[in-house]
Structures are given as C-alpha cells and as structure tokens.
Amino acid sequence: MTNILYSLGAEIEDGASILKTATISATAYDLVSTTVAAEGTETVDVQPGAIGDMVIFMMTSDNYTSITYAIDGGPPMTLDGPLVLIGTGATALIGATCATCAIINGGTVQDANIQIFTARIAEA
Amino acid sequence: MANIDIDYTLSVRAEGGPYMQKTGTNEVQAMTVIKTTVPKNSGTSSVAIQPITINGASFITMYSDNYTSLTYTVDGGASHVLNAPMMLIGSGAVAFLGATQYVLLFTNAGAVSDANVEIFIGRDETSVPLG
Numbered sequence: 001m002t003n004i005l006y007s008l009g010a011e012i013e014d015g016a017s018i019l020k021t022a023t024i025s026a027t028a029y030d031l032v033s034t035t036v037a038a039e040g041t042e043t044v045d046v047q048p049g050a051i052g053d054m055v056i057f058m059m060t061s062d063n064y065t066s067i068t069y070a071i072d073g074g075p076p077m078t079l080d081g082p083l084v085l086i087g088t089g090a091t092a093l094i095g096a097t098c099a100t101c102a103i104i105n106g107g108t109v110q111d112a113n114i115q116i117f118t119a120r121i122a123e124a
Numbered sequence: 125m126a127n128i129d130i131d132y133t134l135s136v137r138a139e140g141g142p143y144m145q146k147t148g149t150n151e152v153q154a155m156t157v158i159k160t161t162v163p164k165n166s167g168t169s170s171v172a173i174q175p176i177t178i179n180g181a182s183f184i185t186m187y188s189d190n191y192t193s194l195t196y197t198v199d200g201g202a203s204h205v206l207n208a209p210m211m212l213i214g215s216g217a218v219a220f221l222g223a224t225q226y227v228l229l230f231t232n233a234g235a236v237s238d239a240n241v242e243i244f245i246g247r248d249e250t251s252v253p254l255g
Contacts, residue, residue, distance in 0.1 A: 002139050008211045009133040010185060010244065012155055018244065020187055020209040031142050058136055060146050064214070081214030082146040084134045087191075089205030093220040117136060117144050 001025045004056060004119050006086055024055050024086065026119035036067070036105040036112045043102040046071070049120040051098055056119040057085040059101075063113070066106035072097045076104070127151040130183055130246050132213055150183050150213055152246030162194065162232040162239040170229045173245050180248030181225050182215045188241045193233035198222050206230075206241075 003023045011017040030047045047054065060082040061067055067079040074095050085091045091098070098118070105112045130152060135145040162169045174181060187209035188194055194206045198221045212218045218225065225245075232239045 002141070004139065005135075005137045007133065007135045008185070008209055010183075010211065011131045012244070012246075013129040013131075015128075015155060016157060016244070018185060018187070018242075022208070024208070026138075029138050029141060056136060058134070058144060060144065077219060078214070078216030080216040081148065081150065082134055083213070083217050084136070084211065086210065087205075087208030089195075089207040090210050093204065115144060117138075117142065119136075119138065 001027055002029065004029070006056065008084070026055050026121060028122035029117065029119040032116040034103070034114050036103050036114060038105055038107050038109055038111055041102060041104045043100055044116065046098050046101050046116055047118045047120060048099065049122060051092060051094065051096055052088055053121040054091045054098060054118055055088055055121065056117065057091045057094060057098065058117040059083045059114065061112045061114050063107065063110050065110065067103065067112050068106065069101055069103045071095055071101050072099055127153060128155055128246070132211070134211070150246060152183055153249035154247050156245040158243040160230070160241050162230045162241060164232055164234050164236060164238050166231060166233050168229060168231050170227060171243065172227050173225060173243060174247050176226055179224050181218045181245055183244070183246030184212045184218055184221070184225065185244040186210045186241065188239045190234065190237050190239040192236070194230065194239050195233070196228050196230045198228060199224050199226050
C-alpha cells in the first residue's frame with residue numbers, strides 16, 4: 001500500500017475556515033502531464049482500473065480559460081478550477097469508467113499545461 | 125456588487141512520489157454555511173442549500189465526522205456516497221452534482237453513530253433563470 005496524504009483547505013473572507021487533512025491508501029497511482037495548445041485537443045490515457053477502485057482523481061491546469069474535457073466519450077465538462085475528488089464516492093461522480101480524457105483548449109491565446117493524478121487499488 | 129473571496133489550498137502527496145498543490149481564490153457573491161446532524165439507523169436530513177431562484181453555485185464543500193454508510197442525493201437525483209471530504213471548486217466541478225443544486229438529502233445507514241455534516245456553498249447573489 002502507498003499512503004497518499006491529501007489536504008483540502010478553504011478560508012472564507014471575514015468568515016469561517018476549514019482544513020481537512022487525512023491519508024488514503026492506494027496500491028497504484030498514475031500521473032499524466034500534457035500540454036493542450038491553444039485551440040487544440042489532447043487525449044490522454046488516465047488509468048486502467050475500474051472506477052470503483054479509484055480513490056483520488058485530481059486534475060489541474062495553469063490556464064482555466066475555455067478548458068473543457070470529456071472522460072471516456074462522456075459529456076463535456078468545464079475545467080474552470082482545480083478538480084480534486086477524494087474517495088470512491090466522489091470519483092464515482094465522473095462516470096462508469098475513467099480510462100481516457102479528451103481535453104479541449106478553446107482559448108486562442110494560451111496553451112494549457114494539464115496534470116492529472118489518480119490513485120487506485122490495482123489488485124483485481 | 126461586492127465579492128467574497130474564498131482562498132483555497134488543495135494538495136495530494138504520494139508517499140515517495142509526486143506532490144501536487146494548487147492554491148487560488150474563488151470569488152463568490154454570497155456564502156451559505158449549513159450544519160446538520162443525520163441520525164443513525166437510516167436517519168435522514170434534508171437541507172436547502174441555496175435559494176430556489178438561483179442556480180449559480182461555484183463552490184461546494186461537504187464533510188462529516190462520520191463517513192460510514194453516509195449517502196446523499198441532490199434534488200432527488202441519484203444517490204451518491206460521501207466517504208471523504210468533498211470540495212468542488214468552480215461551476216464546472218459543481219456540475220458533477222447535476223444541473224441544479226437546491227436540496228441535499230442525506231441518509232445515514234450506519235447503526236453506530238450519528239453523522240454531523242457541514243456544508244459550505246459559495247454562489248452568485250443573482251443568476252439567470254434556468255433555460
């Protein structure tokens with residue numbers, strides 16, 4: 001098992017703050033880095049496991065303008081902020097599978113450097 | 125219209141492996157904080173998370189002190205498992221919860237302890253009507 005430490009924190013202006021830090025166990029992780037050119041599309045292989053085995057999905061970019069993605073041919077989703085899903089309950093929101101991710105950069109000015117990190121239980 | 129800043133920090137670190145961290149600020153026009161208790165033994169709690177005429181959530185966080193057998197539905201949709209803290213940043217991420225996010229219905233199927241759930245919602249103060 002590999003321990004993966006995650007932290008989710010938010011501080012609301014003149015209000016409450018929250019910080020949730022914990023460790024989740026996985027037996028495999030995948031890290032994908034790709035650059036999606038302005039007005040371009042890139043399709044990446046994300047991870048080979050079943051969706052029910054994926055305990056973390058995190059996708060980030062250095063450019064959140066006009067970025068959309070589709071997982072395994074599903075409906076396009078907007079990436080307008082970093083996306084982190086912790087636990088099998090949250091990763092199940094992605095859909096039935098998470099093998100490939102097609103990322104579209106609809107912007108005309110700037111490339112998008114995307115990173116996708118997934119962690120999963122690899123044993124069948 | 126004044127905005128409220130939500131400064132967020134997300135990170136994952138694999139033991140002996142990669143580390144990813146993202147910080148940023150999500151601007152919203154209104155915030156709602158909800159605390160509810162979902163009783164054990166299949167108890168439920170239904171909470172309205174934003175006004176029915178508004179559908180502009182761009183930040184939702186849900187977490188609990190008990191992730192055993194805790195599920196939720198959004199506006200009567202499919203049941204989802206809440207087995208870890210959740211933070212959805214941006215309207216794109218919030219869309220994973222469906223086209224609208226008005227009422228969350230939590231169910232605690234565990235038999236041992238209640239689940240205290242806290243929910244933060246950042247949203248527009250006004251929004252265009254749903255088409």
